[in-house]
Amino acid sequence: MEKEKSLAQTVRQMQNDQNADDLVYDENSGEFVQAPRGMATEGTVVTEMTDKGYAGV
């Protein structure tokens, strides 16, 4: 439960340029996870899909 709350907050903060994390989709687990910006070693970084607005990039 806490994990999802944190994820949602991260997504919200990304769109306000208030977040230092990347949003990453981990294909192995099928989960969204967070990683310090530029530090993700696995999965697909999808930060760009949200940080300029959802129906954007």
Add this chain to the structure above:
Amino acid sequence: MTQQRLQAEKTVLEQRLKPNTYQFVDMETQKPYLIVGAMTNSGHVYTLKIMLEDFPYQVPRVCVMNELRDKNGKKLGKVSGPMHIIGKYEGHPLICHYGSFSWSPDVSLYKVFIKCRLWLEMYEEHLRSGKPIDYYLKHQS
């Protein structure tokens, strides 16, 4: 969709999704679509229908085939900016992902899936918090 493009899409999905979680259907007809099973971080499973009639030249419509209700128990399916819903299909919500202004034929079905997967995650957050989805996923200004 050309056979070449279809093969390219299949190659990407094979690399990134589990093989038994998606299927291209009716690809030789005028109403081809892709069915994808999406499991959220909390473990709930949803079925996405990605309609491919005009893909990749137009934004594909994406429908969540589950019956979705909002925090107050009201069935989702009407156009709703706050919930990023653009209409309904067979009684189920068509969800916003790419806007037509941001669409390009280069966008892969995998990226469409990721956006819809994110919508599902924020939908569940809406159920927990009561806040609309656009509280988390802002509209592009």
